[in-house]
Amino acid sequence: MAKLRGTVRRSDLEGGTWQLETDQGERYQLTGKLDGARDGGKVELDGKVDRSAMSFQMTAPIFKVNKLKALP
Secondary structure, three states: OEEEEEEEEEEOHHHOEEEEEEOOOOEEEEEEOOOOOOOOOEEEEEEEEEOOOOOOOOOOOEEEEEEEEEOO
16 A cells, blocks of 8 residues: 655546656545545545556556545
């Protein structure tokens, strides 16, 4: 299990996708439990990188979210 912290972004690319830009500048495409996600919101995510997964967007490695915590 990994923990990431950063800013959530919504992209309209290919029907829409959620992405995370970490505080270190890395980017991930998000899947899984995204309840409470809002564009531009700071979050802390628990989950794992799924390097074997594929998507239509293919914008970044996929991070499967198990828990999303909104930060102030």
